[in-house]
Amino acid sequence: MAESIAHKAERKAFEVAIDAALKHVDKDREKAMLQFIDLMEKILGDTWSPAAYEALRNVYKDPDSKWNKFTNDLFDSVDHKMLKMAALNLAYEAGFRGYKTTKENAKKYGCSIPWVLLFDPTSACNLHCTGCWAAEYGHQMSLSYEDMDRIVTQGEELGIHVYLMTGGEPTVRKADIFKLCKKHNHSFFEAFTNGTLIDEEFCQNCLDVGNFMVNISLEGFEQSNDARRGAGDYQKVLNAMDLLKAHKIAFGLSICYTSANYKTVTSDEFLDMVIEHGVKYVWYFHYMPVGNAASLDLLLTPEQREYMYHRVREIRAFKGGKPVFAVDFQNDGEFIHGCIAGGKYYCHINPNGDVEPCVFIHYSQANIHDKSLLECLQQPLFKAYQEGQPFNENHLQPCPMLENPEKLREIVKKTGAKSTDMESVEDVDHLCSKCDQYAKNWSVKADELWNK
Numbered sequence: 001m002a003e004s005i006a007h008k009a010e011r012k013a014f015e016v017a018i019d020a021a022l023k024h025v026d027k028d029r030e031k032a033m034l035q036f037i038d039l040m041e042k043i044l045g046d047t048w049s050p051a052a053y054e055a056l057r058n059v060y061k062d063p064d065s066k067w068n069k070f071t072n073d074l075f076d077s078v079d080h081k082m083l084k085m086a087a088l089n090l091a092y093e094a095g096f097r098g099y100k101t102t103k104e105n106a107k108k109y110g111c112s113i114p115w116v117l118l119f120d121p122t123s124a125c126n127l128h129c130t131g132c133w134a135a136e137y138g139h140q141m142s143l144s145y146e147d148m149d150r151i152v153t154q155g156e157e158l159g160i161h162v163y164l165m166t167g168g169e170p171t172v173r174k175a176d177i178f179k180l181c182k183k184h185n186h187s188f189f190e191a192f193t194n195g196t197l198i199d200e201e202f203c204q205n206c207l208d209v210g211n212f213m214v215n216i217s218l219e220g221f222e223q224s225n226d227a228r229r230g231a232g233d234y235q236k237v238l239n240a241m242d243l244l245k246a247h248k249i250a251f252g253l254s255i256c257y258t259s260a261n262y263k264t265v266t267s268d269e270f271l272d273m274v275i276e277h278g279v280k281y282v283w284y285f286h287y288m289p290v291g292n293a294a295s296l297d298l299l300l301t302p303e304q305r306e307y308m309y310h311r312v313r314e315i316r317a318f319k320g321g322k323p324v325f326a327v328d329f330q331n332d333g334e335f336i337h338g339c340i341a342g343g344k345y346y347c348h349i350n351p352n353g354d355v356e357p358c359v360f361i362h363y364s365q366a367n368i369h370d371k372s373l374l375e376c377l378q379q380p381l382f383k384a385y386q387e388g389q390p391f392n393e394n395h396l397q398p399c400p401m402l403e404n405p406e407k408l409r410e411i412v413k414k415t416g417a418k419s420t421d422m423e424s425v426e427d428v429d430h431l432c433s434k435c436d437q438y439a440k441n442w443s444v445k446a447d448e449l450w451n452k
Contacts (some may be wrong), residue, residue, distance in 0.1 A: 007097065011186075014043055014092045018084050025075050031101040033060045033071075044096045058108040070323045074280070079248040084211035086250075089188040094161035101159025111378045112343040112386050117155050118164045118359055119349040121148060121173040125194070141351035141422070145176040147368065151349065152184050154373040157329060165191040166359060168351060171214075174202060181209040190215060192254050195240035196233065215254040215283060216240060218266040218274070237279060245278030252281035257308060258298040259287075266311045271322045279324060284312060286330035288360045288402060289434040292424045299438050302445035305331070309396075333398035334450075342385025343377050354420040357385050361401055361408065361430070381417040396446040403439045403446070405432035 017039040024032040034057060041053045059067045074083065094115070102113040122142040129269070143151075152163060152400070170177065170191040181189050188211050197217040206212055219225040222234040245249050253274060255265045264270055274282075286305075287298045300308070312328040315321045340346055341358035348356045354364040355376035366376035388400065388407055397403035400411065410415075412428040419425045 006424055009333065010043065010097075011088065011092060014039070015084075015088060018087050018296065022075075022080050022084060029072065029075065030060050030063075040091070043092070046094050048101065064323070066177040066318065066323055069370050070325075073323070074250070077248060077278070078250045078280075079207055079210075081207065081210045082213075082248075082250055085185075086188065089161060089186060089211055093186050094188060095117065098159045098161040105158050106147070109374060109378065111383060112345075113158050114160060114343050114346045115376065116162045116164060116346040117151070117160050117349070118166055118346060119143065119151055120167050120351040121165055121170045121177065121205075123168040124172050124353040125167060134361065141150065142173070143351055143353065145179065147353065149182055149183065150174065151368060151373060152180060152187060156187060161187040162187050163187060164350075164430070165189065165264040167192070169197070171202070172196040174205070178209055178212070180207045181212045185209070185211060187211065189213075192217065194233070198240040198243060200243070203243055203249060206244075206249050207247060213249070213251055214244070214380065215252045216358055217254050217256075218265075219256065220261045224261055224264060241274070241277040250280050251278065252283060253279050254283050254285065256285050256287055257300075259300050259304055260298060262300060262308055266308065266315065268322070268396045269313065271324060275322065275324055281325040282327070284308070284328040286328075286402070290360050290362070290431070291421070291425075292426050292430065294434065296434055302442050305442060306445055306449065330398070330402070331396065331397040334397075338390030338392065338395045338398040339400060343382045343387070344386060344389055347377070349402065350420055352420065356377065356420060357382060358401075362420045362426070363412050364420050365415065378414040379415065381411065384411045384415050394443075394446055395448050397439070397443060401432060402435050403442060405439055408432055430436045 017036055021036040026274065037053060037056050037060070041048075059065050059071070062068055099115060102115055105113045120143065125140065136262075155161075155163070165177065174197065176347070177191065179191070192215050195214070198214070206214075211364040216237055217229070217235055217238050218234075219228050225234045225237075241251070250360045257265055269424060271282075286300070286308075288294075289299060291295055308328060309331045312326050312331065315324070315326045323431045336345070341348075341361070343357070348359040349361070349368060350356060350364075355366045355368060356362060356364045365381045366379040385400070388411060391398065391400045391404045391407045400407035409428055409432050419427070
C-alpha cells in the first residue's frame with residue numbers, strides 16, 4: 001500500500017513537471033527543458049550516469065546543435081499529449097521505475113525479466129511480402145483480446161511497461177489494440193505495421209490514447225519496395241506518413257536491409273524524403289535467413305555490412321548526418337553488450353502464444369495459454385540463453401544464430417526446445433547451416449572493427 005502511494009506521488013510530481021515544461025516551451029524553451037532535466041536527474045538519479053544528464057544539458061545550451069533542432073522540431077510537430085505520455089510511460093514508468101522493478105524481480109524469481117515484450121496480435125496480414133519471417137507461422141492464428149490483456153497485466157506486475165506489436169499485420173486488430181492502450185495507460189505501445197490500414201479514424205484513436213506509436217515498414221523507393229511488398233504499397237505508405245504528420249503524430253520507420261537495398265535505405269536522398277514526410281526515427285534490421293525457403297542471396301557481404309556500420313553512425317552523429325535518430329540493431333550490439341533476447345531485455349510471443357527468445361528464432365518450451373508469463377520466462381530455453389550471453393566477446397557478433405550459429409544449435413539441442421513454425425518446421429541444423437559461412441566471413445571484419 002505504502003509503495004503504491006509513493007508510486008502515485010512520484011508519478012504525479014513527474015507529470016506536473018512535464019506539464020510545466022510543455023506549457024513554457026514556446027516562451028523560454030531552453031530554460032524549461034533545463035529545468036525538466038534537473039527534475040529528471042532528481043527523480044531518476046543514478047539510473048543514468050551524470051555524464052548523460054550533462055550531455056542532455058549541453059544539447060539544449062547549443063542552439064546550433066543538430067539534436068537541439070531535432071528536439072525543437074518534436075515540440076513543434078508532435079502533439080503534446082503524445083510527448084507527455086512518452087515522457088511519463090517511457091522515461092519514468094519504463095526507464096526508471098520499471099527497469100528497477102524488473103531487476104528486483106529477476107533476483108526474486110531467479111530469471112531475467114525483460115524490459116520490452118513483443119507480441120503478435122495476429123498472424124493475418126493484408127500483404128504477402130517476400131521473405132517475411134512472420135509468414136512462417138501461417139495466417140490463421142491470433143491472440144484474443146483477453147490473451148493480450150493478460151500478457152500486459154502480468155507484464156506490468158513484473159515491471160514491464162513497453163510493449164511492441166508485430167505480426168502479421170497488427171493493425172488488423174486495431175480496435176483491440178486501442179482498447180488495450182486505453183486500459184493500460186501507464187505503459188507504452190508500438191506496432192510494426194505496413195501502414196496500409198492507417199486512416200483518419202486510426203489517427204484520431206492514436207491522439208485519444210496518447211501511448212501508442214507506429215513503425216512503418218519501407219524497403220526503399222517505389223520500384224524496390226513494391227517488388228517485395230506488392231504494387232502500390234509505396235504510395236499507400238507515403239499517404240499514411242502524410243496523414244500521421246498532418247495529425248502531429250510521432251512515428252518511425254522499420255527497415256529490413258539486405259544486399260540489394262542497403263545503400264538505398266541509408267542514402268541522403270532516401271532519408272531526406274522520409275524526413276520530409278514526417279519520420280522521426282529509423283529502426284534498421286539486418287536480413288535474417290529464417291524459414292526453409294529463405295533466400296541466402298539477400299545476406300550482406302562483410303564489406304556491405306561494414307558500410308552499414310559506418311553509415312548509420314554517420315547518420316546519427318552529433319555533427320553532420322541527418323536530423324533523424326537511427327538504430328542498427330545488429331551493428332549496435334556494442335552499446336547493449338551483445339544479444340538482448342531470451343528475456344535478457346526482450347522476448348517474443350507469437351500469435352499461437354508460444355514464448356520465444358527472439359522474433360527471429362522460432363523455438364519455444366512454453367505457451368501463455370498453459371503457463372503464466374513468469375513461468376514462461378523461467379523456461380529452460382531462456383535460462384540456457386542467459387547463461388550463454390554474451391554469445392561472443394566481440395559485440396559486433398551478437399546473435400547466437402547469425403554470427404554464432406554453433407551456439408543456437410547447442411542451446412536448442414540441450415534444452416529440447418521445439419520449432420514453433422506452423423507452416424514448415426525448420427530443424428535447427430538447417431537454420432544454422434544457412435549462417436555458418438556468413439558467420440565465418442563476417443568474423444574477420446568484425447574483429448578488425450572491434451579492435452580498432
